[in-house]
Each structure stands twice: as structure tokens, then as C-alpha cells.
Amino acid sequence: MNSLFAIFFTSLVVALSGAIMPGPLLTITISESTRRGAMAGPMLIAGHAVLELALVVALLLGLGPLLENEIFFIVIAFVGGLLMLWMALGMFRSLPTLSVSYSGKSEAKGNLLMTGIFMSLANPYWIIWWATIGIGYIVLSQKLGIVGVIVFFAGHIFGDLLWYSAISLAVGKGRKLFTDKIYRMLIAFCALFLVGFSIYLIISGFGKINI
Numbered sequence: 001m002n003s004l005f006a007i008f009f010t011s012l013v014v015a016l017s018g019a020i021m022p023g024p025l026l027t028i029t030i031s032e033s034t035r036r037g038a039m040a041g042p043m044l045i046a047g048h049a050v051l052e053l054a055l056v057v058a059l060l061l062g063l064g065p066l067l068e069n070e071i072f073f074i075v076i077a078f079v080g081g082l083l084m085l086w087m088a089l090g091m092f093r094s095l096p097t098l099s100v101s102y103s104g105k106s107e108a109k110g111n112l113l114m115t116g117i118f119m120s121l122a123n124p125y126w127i128i129w130w131a132t133i134g135i136g137y138i139v140l141s142q143k144l145g146i147v148g149v150i151v152f153f154a155g156h157i158f159g160d161l162l163w164y165s166a167i168s169l170a171v172g173k174g175r176k177l178f179t180d181k182i183y184r185m186l187i188a189f190c191a192l193f194l195v196g197f198s199i200y201l202i203i204s205g206f207g208k209i210n211i
Contacts, residue, residue: 003144004144004147004148004151007137007140007141007144007148007151007152007155008151008152008154008155009155010155011137011141011151011152011153011154011155011156011159012155012156012158012159012162013159014133014137014156014159015155015156015157015158015159015160016159016160016162016163018129019159019160019162019163019164020163023123023125023197024084024119024122024123024193024194024197025044025048025116025119025120025123025164026164026167027190027193027194027197028044028087028115028119028190029041029044029164029167029168029171030167030171030186030190031091031186031187031190032044032112032115032168033167033168033171033172034171034172034183034186034187036112036172037168037172038165038168038169038172038173039168039172040112040168040172041164041165041166041167041168041169042161042164042165042168043112043113043116044112044113044115044116044119044164044168045116045157045160045161045164045165046112046113046116047112047113047114047115047116047117047120048116048117048119048120048160049116049157049160049161050113050116050117051116051117051120051121052120052130052153052156052157053153055130055134056134056138056149056153059130059134059135059138060138060149070208072127073124073127073128073205073208074205074208074209075205076121076122076123076124076127077124077201077202077204077205077208078201078202078205079122080121080122080123080124080198080201081122081197081198081199081200081201081202081205082198082202083118083122083198084119084122084194084195084197084198084201085194085195085198085199087194088191088192088194088195088198089191091187091188091190091191091194092188092191094187095184095187095188123201124201124204124205137152137156138152140152
């Protein structure tokens with residue numbers, strides 16, 4: 001990749017291919033979009049982007065070896081799994097009172113930003129991606145200087161933003177088609193997914209422990 005366009009385009013495609021795979025952030029995007037509308041996705045990705053920007057800076061400063069450490073993976077797997085389990089239980093508890101009514105209040109935006117950060121940080125496979133593919137892209141883009149790194153990051157975030165904005169728009173605009181029953185079933189499904197993923201993470205963490 002010897003051009004800024006190649007870096008941007010390939011970074012976008014790789015990010016998009018990863019974004020379309022089901023995961024905790026996608027689940028939360030669907031859940032929040034049914035309640036808060038089409039802006040939920042972009043706001044969650046804004047939080048996600050803040051965290052990734054901090055991580056790119058850290059990788060440039062030499063954080064890579066830490067991310068490849070198995071102990072680091074184990075800690076993130078346990079903490080992330082428990083965090084997702086806690087969020088899923090909260091979703092289950094709220095099921096009896098959930099409604100598709102939408103107030104459009106803007107004060108929820110800060111919470112969405114933090115949710116985007118925490119849901120990304122709680123997923124150790126997101127960290128693994130950056131410790132492998134992400135570092136590789138940074139090394140390649142650095143050949144074109146700091147501008148190359150900026151273009152790589154822009155393409156990566158734009159890929160995420162495209163997909164999550166499309167999902168959020170589709171779900172948010174479809175709120176009028178939802179009854180409270182359908183809405184609660186959707187949230188219950190999302191909560192079940194988070195429970196399953198959290199258990200998978202915790203088991204993965206135990207699998208890395210050498211006894």
C-alpha cells in the first residue's frame with residue numbers, strides 16, 4: 001500500500017467486514033436504537049472512536065507487547081464478561097416496563113458515548129484485532145508518515161460508522177412498526193446474546209489459565 005487512497009480504502013473495507021459480524025456493540029446498537037432513534041449508532045461509534053484513537057496513540061508509543069500478553073487477555077475476558085452479564089441482567093429486569101415510546105431527549109447522548117467506550121473495551125477480541133491486524137496497518141501506514149496513520153484511522157472509523165449508522169437508522173425508523181411486545185422480545189434476544197457472549201468470554205479466560 002503505497003498511496004493514501006489505498007490505505008483509506010483497504011482500512012475501510014477491513015473495518016466494515018469486522019463491523020458486520022454480530023457482537024456486543026452491534027447488540028447494544030440495536031437495543032438503544034429502538035429506544036433512542038437513529039442517532040444511537042453514531043453516538044455509540046463516537047465513543048468507540050475515542051477509545052480507538054487513544055489505543056492507536058498508545059500503540060504508536062509501544063503498547064503492542066502488552067496487548068499480546070495472555071494475562072492481559074484473561075483480565076479483560078473476566079472483567080468484560082462480568083460487565084456484559086451485568087448489562088444483560090439490567091435489560092432483563094427492565095423488560096416488564098419497556099415501551100417503544102420515544103421522547104427524543106438529548107441528555108442520553110453522554111451515556112451512549114460511555115457505552116460505546118465500555119462495550120468496546122470489554123471485548124478482548126477487539127483488543128486482539130488491534131494487537132495483530134491493527135498494529136500491522138499502523139506499521140504499513142507509517143511508511144507515509146503521520147498523515148498515513150491519520151488516513152488509516154479515518155478509513156477504519158468511517159467503515160464502522162457506515163455500518164452502525166445504517167443499522168441504527170433502519171431500527172430507529174422502524175420503531176413505528178414495533179409493538180411493545182415485539183420490542184420486548186427484541187431486547188430479550190439482545191440480552192440473551194450478551195449473556196451467551198459473556199459466558200463465552202469467561203470460559204475463554206479460564207482456558208488461558210495454566211494450572
